[in-house]
Amino acid sequence: MSDIACTIAALHLHPIKSCGGLTPGDSLLIETGLEFDRAWMVVDEQGDMLTQRQLPRMALIQPTLRRSDMVLSAPGMLALHISLDTVEEATRARVWDDEVKAYDMGALAAQWFSDFLGQRARLVRYDPDQSRLSSAAWARDISAENAFSDGFPLLVTSTASLADLNARLAARGVPAVTMQRFRPNLVLDGLQAFDEDHIGDIQIGADGGTVRIRLVKPCVRCSIPGVDPLTGVQGHEPGDTLAGFRADARMNGGITFGMNAVIVEGVERTLRVGQTVVAQFSF
Numbered sequence: 001m002s003d004i005a006c007t008i009a010a011l012h013l014h015p016i017k018s019c020g021g022l023t024p025g026d027s028l029l030i031e032t033g034l035e036f037d038r039a040w041m042v043v044d045e046q047g048d049m050l051t052q053r054q055l056p057r058m059a060l061i062q063p064t065l066r067r068s069d070m071v072l073s074a075p076g077m078l079a080l081h082i083s084l085d086t087v088e089e090a091t092r093a094r095v096w097d098d099e100v101k102a103y104d105m106g107a108l109a110a111q112w113f114s115d116f117l118g119q120r121a122r123l124v125r126y127d128p129d130q131s132r133l134s135s136a137a138w139a140r141d142i143s144a145e146n147a148f149s150d151g152f153p154l155l156v157t158s159t160a161s162l163a164d165l166n167a168r169l170a171a172r173g174v175p176a177v178t179m180q181r182f183r184p185n186l187v188l189d190g191l192q193a194f195d196e197d198h199i200g201d202i203q204i205g206a207d208g209g210t211v212r213i214r215l216v217k218p219c220v221r222c223s224i225p226g227v228d229p230l231t232g233v234q235g236h237e238p239g240d241t242l243a244g245f246r247a248d249a250r251m252n253g254g255i256t257f258g259m260n261a262v263i264v265e266g267v268e269r270t271l272r273v274g275q276t277v278v279a280q281f282s283f
Contacts, residue, residue, distance in 0.1 A: 006190025211266030
């Protein structure tokens with residue numbers, strides 16, 4: 001099967017794990033993925049991660065990145081300004097089974113998140129001196145660094161896969177969903193539905209040279225795609241529809257949408273919507 005020429009349809013960036021996302025026109029690729037992606041995380045009093053799995057209301061926390069700060073907004077809350085260049089005391093945080101070095105972002109941020117979420121919470125920033133690698137069982141010979149992402153620096157989806165899902169939802173009388181539900185980093189245009197399941201490397205003509213990304217592991221879906229990003233309300237779709245046709249034998253029957261990916265080359269180059277992508281099938 002020949003290579004496929006496609007383009008970057010969209011970039012998605014989620015500065016705070018499990019909070020609202022951004023869709024920039026361009027983004028710098030760093031060792032842990034897109035710059036500022038999952039660089040911050042909300043934790044409980046023990047330092048354990050908090051996500052939409054327990055608190056779907058987190059979807060309503062919307063960041064805006066500016067030159068020197070990140071501004072957070074949420075219903076009923078005054079804006080919170082987080083400096084991009086300042087952290088407070090060193091701490092530790094747990095993301096899944098990994099306990100990592102982090103920096104606490106201070107009492108004001110802690111109070112803001114606690115007030116909005118209705119429970120004690122703090123905001124932490126990933127310590128860039130920490131090394132947190134993707135599973136070697138999937139990344140193989142690539143030492144793939146992560147910040148607070150679930151386990152891989154990038155998540156890749158396609159416009160065709162979302163269109164296919166929305167056609168199936170429509171047939172069931174269910175409203176369409178947006179790509180926000182799936183929280184990817186790169187969305188490709190020009191593939192057939194779910195071609196990404198069988199892609200190995202993608203090569204991008206990025207600003208400053210070539211970027212090569214390897215799709216290594218199907219992304220098993222939890223309850224988060226069921227959270228409406230506009231209301232923060234948990235529902236059963238699109239999970240119920242996906243369950244009817246997206247059980248993946250590679251993941252022991254897990255329901256998948258999108259592919260986790262690692263960076264082969266191109267760190268410190270800029271990805272931009274509209275850039276040309278060559279996708280290579282892995283079989």
